[in-house]
Amino acid sequence: MSDRTSFEVIVLGGGPAGTAAATLLARRSHEVVLVRPPSPPAGQLAESVPPSARRLLSELGVLDAVEAAGFYANTGNTVWWANANARGERFGGNEPGFHVDRVGLERVLVAAAEACGVRLLLGMSARSAVQSEHGWSVTCEGTDGEILELSAPWLIDATGRHGLLAREVREPDRSTTTLALVRRFRRPGGWGDDVLGQTLIESYEDGWVWSVPLSAEIRCTTAMVDQRHADLSGVHVGAMLDTELAKTRHLGVLLEHATPEDDGWACPASLYCASQYARPGLALAGDAGSFIDPLSSYGVKKALASGWLAGVTAHTSLIDAPMTQVAVDFFDAREREVYRSYRRRAAEFFEEAADAYEHAYWSTRAEAARTAGGEGDGLDTDRLEAPGASPVPERDVRTAFEQIRARGSLSAVRGSTVRTVERAAISHQRIVLEQHLATDRHPEGIRFVRSVDLRTMSELAPEHEQVPDLWSAYNGVEAPVPLPDFLTALATAFAAGMLEHRND
Numbered sequence: 272m273s274d275r276t277s278f279e280v281i282v283l284g285g286g287p288a289g290t291a292a293a294t295l296l297a298r299r300s301h302e303v304v305l306v307r308p309p310s311p312p313a314g315q316l317a318e319s320v321p322p323s324a325r326r327l328l329s330e331l332g333v334l335d336a337v338e339a340a341g342f343y344a345n346t347g348n349t350v351w352w353a354n355a356n357a358r359g360e361r362f363g364g365n366e367p368g369f370h371v372d373r374v375g376l377e378r379v380l381v382a383a384a385e386a387c388g389v390r391l392l393l394g395m396s397a398r399s400a401v402q403s404e405h406g407w408s409v410t411c412e413g414t415d416g417e418i419l420e421l422s423a424p425w426l427i428d429a430t431g432r433h434g435l436l437a438r439e440v441r442e443p444d445r446s447t448t449t450l451a452l453v454r455r456f457r458r459p460g461g462w463g464d465d466v467l468g469q470t471l472i473e474s475y476e477d478g479w480v481w482s483v484p485l486s487a488e489i490r491c492t493t494a495m496v497d498q499r500h501a502d503l504s505g506v507h508v509g510a511m512l513d514t515e516l517a518k519t520r521h522l523g524v525l526l527e528h529a530t531p532e533d534d535g536w537a538c539p540a541s542l543y544c545a546s547q548y549a550r551p552g553l554a555l556a557g558d559a560g561s562f563i564d565p566l567s568s569y570g571v572k573k574a575l576a577s578g579w580l581a582g583v584t585a586h587t588s589l590i591d592a593p594m595t596q597v598a599v600d601f602f603d604a605r606e607r608e609v610y611r612s613y614r615r616r617a618a619e620f621f622e623e624a625a626d627a628y629e630h631a632y633w634s635t636r637a638e639a640a641r642t643a644g645g646e647g648d649g650l651d652t653d654r655l656e657a658p659g660a661s662p663v664p665e666r667d668v669r670t671a672f673e674q675i676r677a678r679g680s681l682s683a684v685r686g687s688t689v690r691t692v693e694r695a696a697i698s699h700q701r702i703v704l705e706q707h708l709a710t711d712r713h714p715e716g717i718r719f720v721r722s723v724d725l726r727t728m729s730e731l732a733p734e735h736e737q738v739p740d741l742w743s744a745y746n747g748v749e750a751p752v753p754l755p756d757f758l759t760a761l762a763t764a765f766a767a768g769m770l771e772h773r774n775d
């Protein structure tokens with residue numbers, strides 16, 4: 272680290288969110304410093320990261336580094352939920368996800384950020400941050416008491432649950448509190464071929480447990496209990512976890528032949544969101560802004576996506592100052608929607624469990640999740656991970672596609688409620704204003720689906736009766752797109768009401 276103390280962006284935190292933000296900004300040639308304490312507090316935690324996180328890692332240019340780190344392959348999940356039979360999800364063999372230890376993942380992501388030009392300030396914690404008309408002044412302290420003052424026009428708080436600045440706007444979910452009890456176990460000879468590489472998840476009367484493999488023999492097992500009923504004084508965390516495992520039907524049995532690798536430890540896992548995720552000069556990224564149930568195994572992916580977008584937001588503001596408020600509002604709106612849609616998704620699981628166990632642990636969680644999630648569709652992770660992806664439900668697109676196929680000709684006319692609206696969108700890692708096509712069904716507007724420009728397509732469609740002719744006309748005026756992508760975009764345009772079939 273050089274003696275430099277003035278930067279364009281200060282990123283606090285070296286987890287997935289902080290490293291994603293810093294990496295994107297450094298790749299966009301900004302002067303970025305990343306501040307990280309000696310080692311993360313929850314060092315022993317193991318996390319399952321699904322294969323779909325690869326796309327984000329690749330967008331950040333760090334997928335090769337993560338693959339090279341040799342994390343244990345994540346091949347799928349087995350879930351025993353609400354007394355139902357096992358439900359399994361197998362990921363494709365060629366591109367598995369990763370089971371990571373939290374320290375190891377941070378190490379890889381921080382090194383990858385440094386390789387992109389991020390200045391690292393390791394072994395230091397941010398103690399305070401003050402914003403003035405000249406930008407931020409951040410006071411950092413090293414383990415030896417050394418004090419350093421940093422300054423920058425932009426600050427990204429990615430300090431996770433600690434939430435250096437995020438704490439000021441944090442809104443905890445007050446009706447539920449959760450404590451995670453964590454311990455690693457070794458089972459010589461492995462845990463059985465049928466669960467090799469899989470995350471195992473099981474609910475029971477008043478809690479749920481899951482187990483993340485870190486190798487063929489070692490698994491990190493966590494129970495999520497109601498913090499209000501968990502008395503930690505004088506009680507061995509390992510013994511508390513044993514009590515919870517005894518309530519399960521499957522995971523407890525698997526652990527019978529395993530021996531603990533540590534004493535076990537506990538960490539808070541209660542939920543929260545923020546009343547505001549960004550303002551000019553500041554973005555709260557990842558867990559600093561909001562925390563969702565690890566039930567979904569989307570925490571790391573959510574943090575990567577949030578950090579990536581925080582980087583895009585700061586980048587936009589730094590190169591195009593008049594767009595600052597638009598960029599900040601875009602980030603804020605997306606972070607809100609991400610939190611709400613994860614809560615909606617969790618509500619479905621909690622309601623199932625509430626029906627099965629009739630216990631307040633589940634009914635309060637179901638109600639809290641339903642309230643926090645509000646109205647809307649369930650979780651569409653593709654949409655959340657790739658901001659700007661189509662908001663039209665997949666089932667509607669499929670129906671529209673079948674209708675197109677069943678007809679002899681397109682007979683397309685412009686939809687009766689189509690209008691043009693100006694919307695913020697991401698283009699080339701920057702937030703821009705674009706003309707979108709909106710309809711009564713999708714007032715939020717859409718412009719691109721699979722890189723197909725819906726405006727051009729909708730203008731050309733009424734002139735062509737056959738899909739191949741329309742496709743070829745489109746490719747003549749826009750960057751050519753493959754037929755499957757074009758068909759998806761065409762079906763989306765019909766599903767959204769941008770196009771209608773004549774005589775419908």
Ligand SMILES: Cc1cc2nc3c(=O)[nH]c(=O)nc-3n(C[C@H](O)[C@H](O)[C@H](O)COP(=O)(O)OP(=O)(O)OC[C@H]3O[C@@H](n4cnc5c(N)ncnc54)[C@H](O)[C@@H]3O)c2cc1C
Nearest residue numbers: 284285286287288318319397430431451557558570571574
């Ligand atoms: C029990 C449990 C199990 C989980 N399991 C999974 C799972 O299986 N899969 C999954 O995807 N997610 C899981 N999660 C969620 C996942 O851990 C988080 O969502 C993810 O790590 C968030 O990334 P982040 O970068 O926002 O924050 P963090 O990973 O928490 O990183 C925060 C960073 O900020 C640093 N920091 C803190 N204070 C300061 C300060 N004052 N100054 C500078 N730096 C600071 C920390 O040292 C750290 O580097 C789990 C969470 C819990 C609690």
